[in-house]
Amino acid sequence: METFGIVAAGLFVSGCAYSLLRVYWDDDAVNWLG
Incomplete structure (x- = not known):
């Protein structure tokens, strides 16, 4: 479960x-296209 929490936190941070x-x-x- 610890690994799952770390992965979930990583995905959340990377998503933000x-x-x-x-x-x-x-x-x-x-x-730039302006």
């Missing part, structure tokens, strides 16, 4: 980071 990066990347792409 991916969402934030995607938002920033979209903003940069829009400005």
Whole structure:
């Protein structure tokens, strides 16, 4: 169960980071294409 908790936490953190990066990347792409 400990391993499952670590994996779940890792997926949660990576998911949040991916969402934030995607938002920033979209903003940069829009400005670049602007």
